[in-house]
Amino acid sequence: EDQVTQSPEALRLQEGESSSLNCSYTVSGLRGLFWYRQDPGKGPEFLFTLYSAGEEKEKERLKATLTKKESFLHITAPKPEDSATYLCAVGLNNNAGNMLTFGGGTRLMVKP
Amino acid sequence: ETGVTQSPTHLIKTRGQQVTLRCSSQSGHNTVSWYQQALGQGPQFIFQYYREEENGRGNFPPRFSGLQFPNYSSELNVNALELDDSALYLCASSPPRGGAFFGQGTRLTVV
Numbered sequence: 512e513d514q515v516t517q518s519p520e521a522l523r524l525q526e527g528e529s530s531s532l533n534c535s536y537t538v539s540g541l542r543g544l545f546w547y548r549q550d551p552g553k554g555p556e557f558l559f560t561l562y563s564a565g566e567e568k569e570k571e572r573l574k575a576t577l578t579k580k581e582s583f584l585h586i587t588a589p590k591p592e593d594s595a596t597y598l599c600a601v602g603l604n605n606n607a608g609n610m611l612t613f614g615g616g617t618r619l620m621v622k623p
Numbered sequence: 624e625t626g627v628t629q630s631p632t633h634l635i636k637t638r639g640q641q642v643t644l645r646c647s648s649q650s651g652h653n654t655v656s657w658y659q660q661a662l663g664q665g666p667q668f669i670f671q672y673y674r675e676e677e678n679g680r681g682n683f684p685p686r687f688s689g690l691q692f693p694n695y696s697s698e699l700n701v702n703a704l705e706l707d708d709s710a711l712y713l714c715a716s717s718p719p720r721g722g723a724f725f726g727q728g729t730r731l732t733v734v
Contacts, residue, residue: 515665543721554627554725556665556711598665602721610656610679611715611723613665 515601517614524621527588528554532617534599535581544582545611546575548595555598558584567598589621626650627716635732641702644713644729648695652724653717655697657689659700659710666713671699701731709733712729 515536522531536544543562547555559568561577568575572593574585584597596618600611628650636642648655654673658666668681672691686702695716701708709732715723 517665545722547725552711552728552730554629554727557722558723579662600665602723610668610671610681611658611666612668613658615665 513603513612515599515612515614517597517599519617520615522620523616524586524589524619526590526621526623529585529587529589531586532584532597532615532619533595534584535579536599536601536614538601538603538612539562539578540603541601545600545602546573546582546584547598547600549598549616550595557599558597586619589619591621591623594621596621627714627724629712629714629726631729632727633730633732635734636704637689637722638704638706638733640704641700642704642729642731644699644701644712644714644728646697646699647692648697648714648716649672649724652718653695653714655691655695656715656717656723657697657699658715658725659683660712660713661710670701706733 518533546558547557559575564579572587576583594614598616600613628647630645633641656671657669662667671679675691688700690698709727714726
């Protein structure tokens with residue numbers, strides 16, 4: 512059965528304190544690993560897609576990496592506005608669009 | 624902003640009633656998916672529509688149904704509402720190359 516697990520469930524950081532969020536997965540027929548940011552009461556906001564092991568993508572203070580079994584979202588020198596829930600999802604092989612299986616998310620709180 | 628819009632933003636219904644949620648996809652996106660997100664959990668895939676036909680379904684009963692229209696807009700219908708149906712319902716549209724871009728969601732409360 513396809514499974515996506517995120518850790519930790521919650522993370523408290525001081526402003527400027529770098530850290531990493533983990534997303535481990537067991538799926539057959541991976542078709543992309545997706546990272547989203549979600550603010551309370553809003554829809555997920557797309558951050559990155561990774562397709563193959565060794566791939567890395569960066570956006571401002573965020574950097575996503577992918578191996579064959581897990582992905583990391585590295586946050587460098589976070590600011591309070593980075594506080595949100597970060598979701599990872601795997602896309603499954605199908606012929607149209609992407610059906611995504613999500614992890615439970617990591618709730619990040621950055622204190623000034 | 625993704626260009627995916629959902630209506631209404633909030634809704635309160637009584638157990639046993641029926642509800643219709645609407646989604647307008649982003650221009651150029653030919654696939655639409657619906658997800659249910661309970662409080663504190665990740666979204667769960669309900670179903671997906673491509674060229675007006677359902678082509679994938681998650682572990683949801685038949686009282687969850689949908690439609691996709693020629694202009695790629697979509698509806699999610701839920702019959703015989705239960706208290707556990709209270710959740711944030713998310714619509715996502717996908718371009719041909721893949722990926723999913725979400726709307727702001729509809730918060731459904733069943734009382």
